[in-house]
Amino acid sequence: MNASRKCRTLALLSLPAALVLACAGNGLAQGTLSDWVFVDPALTATPNNPAPQTRWDVFEQPNNTETPELVSIPLRDVLVRPGVVKFLEPTGEPSDYLYSVTGASLHFWSDGMSPNPPQDIATLPPLGTFTESGQPINVGDLFGIPGAFPVAPNMIQVFSDGEIPEPTTLALIALAGIGVCSRRVIAKSSK
Numbered sequence: 001m002n003a004s005r006k007c008r009t010l011a012l013l014s015l016p017a018a019l020v021l022a023c024a025g026n027g028l029a030q031g032t033l034s035d036w037v038f039v040d041p042a043l044t045a046t047p048n049n050p051a052p053q054t055r056w057d058v059f060e061q062p063n064n065t066e067t068p069e070l071v072s073i074p075l076r077d078v079l080v081r082p083g084v085v086k087f088l089e090p091t092g093e094p095s096d097y098l099y100s101v102t103g104a105s106l107h108f109w110s111d112g113m114s115p116n117p118p119q120d121i122a123t124l125p126p127l128g129t130f131t132e133s134g135q136p137i138n139v140g141d142l143f144g145i146p147g148a149f150p151v152a153p154n155m156i157q158v159f160s161d162g163e164i165p166e167p168t169t170l171a172l173i174a175l176a177g178i179g180v181c182s183r184r185v186i187a188k189s190s191k
Helices: 003-030 119-123 167-189
Strands: 032-039 055-061 071-074 083-088 094-100 105-109 127-130 156-160
Touching: 032 071, 055 094, 055 105, 083 156, 094 119, 094 156
Parallel strands: 083 127
Antiparallel strands: 032 055, 032 156, 071 105, 083 094, 094 105
């Protein structure tokens, strides 16, 4: 195989890598996905907003802070019981909090935010405590008000501190695979 054909082959193999890196760029700007909260649209939809946002993401920054500073989720009515659900690290240390002060909204406070714990929770009744498992945790029923709108467990979910591969890690894996393939192509063509 001549040199120009080798260059064309390498250029063709590097095109997917460039696409992977371009896609990863968005994730790099935000940081690493650390936590998320899902709230069923039945709790947040209004006539003016029939298809509301259902997932709120929290990103860990390189300086060990998280963004956004506080996730506030407006509900369509006073649908939930005021109180706090606490999430613990596997070591037992407090990590994250999902709470409602008035029942008209939910707030998520993650461990990279300050002050930790949030001041709003001091007077709220505890609704539950969970240890982070790397899997979504269903907590909707803990916020349910008897006789009001029924809130099923999976209508409010929290994913806290799971292992989510960041986009740059995926891009590096893709580049390594392309590098191995291109070495094989060059090695076979030089024989």
